[in-house]
Amino acid sequence: MSHNYGSKRIVTGAHYGLRDWLVQRVTAVLMALFTVVLLAQVLFGGPLGYDRWAAIFSSQWMKSLTFVVIVSMAWHAWVGVRDIVMDYVTKSLGLRLALQVATIVWLVGCAGWAVQVLWRL
Amino acid sequence: MADSLKQRPGPMRLIDATQYRLPLAAKLSILHRASGMLMFVLLPFVIWMFDTSVSSEISFESFTSVLSSPLAKLVVLGLIWAYLHHFCAGVRHLWMDATHSVSKEQGRSSAVVSFAISLVLTVALAAKLFGLF
16 A cells, blocks of 8 residues: 555545445345245236236336346446455456446446336336 | 565466365355356347247247257256356355354355255256157
């Protein structure tokens, strides 16, 4: 850390470990609960065709819950992939930053698509 | 300070991990990473499945026809395994955090349980996916 200023300043390090640790666990619990809620609706209520599958996601509470889970998924994956990038991409800060930006673009793009699908139902 | 810094082995590289004989908990851990990465990469496919299966009856038809191919089923099976492994390994983490179950023996036994649950469910769902029952 003796040269952590100017052009040598580390701009991609972890300075918010506890928040990310907590975020990863809270979002994980939300997604696990969603899994149980979705599974319960899929397993109980008769044969699963298009009508019943679409109906599961058409109720307002399920839409809101799914929206929360989409955001949780993106945030959770960001923390995880960022950990992987920080662990293995150690030689080039430029490459690390580029991969982190690409990860954000990927996740925001996917989340946007998922929300679009959800909100036009 | 300078001396202790010199003795540090430096950042671990991915290739180093292949040089060790990993205990079961470490295998679970690296697969937790790999399964997460797999789902991250296949995220557009997951959302495509959500889109086509739920948007309209016509898109639902194209969803079922694409998903009837063995290749698509294989990808879905990969996702099923990744989800189950990631889920079980994640619950194991939460259990360790909540109950401070961090001894070597607890690490091993909980890894055994995680592997058992995720692999049994994966095999069961694979059989269902390929129409064995």
